[in-house]
Amino acid sequence: xxxxxxxxxxxxxxxxxxxxxxxxxxxxxxxxxxxxxxxxxxxxxxxxxxxxxxxxxxxxxxxxxxxxxxxxxxxxxxxxxxxxxxxxxxxxxxxxxxxxxxxxxxxxxxxxxxxxxxxxxxxxxx
Numbered sequence: 001x002x003x004x005x006x007x008x009x010x011x012x013x014x015x016x017x018x019x020x021x022x023x024x025x026x027x028x029x030x031x032x033x034x035x036x037x038x039x040x041x042x043x044x045x046x047x048x049x050x051x052x053x054x055x056x057x058x059x060x061x062x063x064x065x066x067x068x069x070x071x072x073x074x075x076x077x078x079x080x081x082x083x084x085x086x087x088x089x090x091x092x093x094x095x096x097x098x099x100x101x102x103x104x105x106x107x108x109x110x111x112x113x114x115x116x117x118x119x120x121x122x123x124x125x126x
Contacts, residue, residue: 029093030093031088031093031095032088032090032093035085035086035088037079038079038080038084038085039085041077041079041080042079042080042081042082042084042085044080045076045077045080046080046082048076049073049076049080049081052069052070052072052073052076053073055069056069056070056073087100087103089103089104089105089108090103090104091104091105091108092105092107092108094107094108102118
């Protein structure tokens, strides 16, 4: 009985915390959605982009062919480039200081860790 109570308590606390961070900003959802769309585009055009780049950079090809592939590369959507991707916090949408392993910013990470919401994470003391 005590074990079931503690699980319910943990789940409710986790959902409260997630609801809090979701309510903080609706802009973060928009940013995360845009980033997700960019990631889909990047994976969709990855092979074409790599092919065009390699053919454009090949010195052995004639300049006309190289220019043709440069034009094809320029016609691809801008958001299909991997350099336009940015790691974002899944709770706030913050783009800086995001831990890749947890996919959250340092601020959210610290607040959740202090509340004991993250499994296997505890404050260091020596």
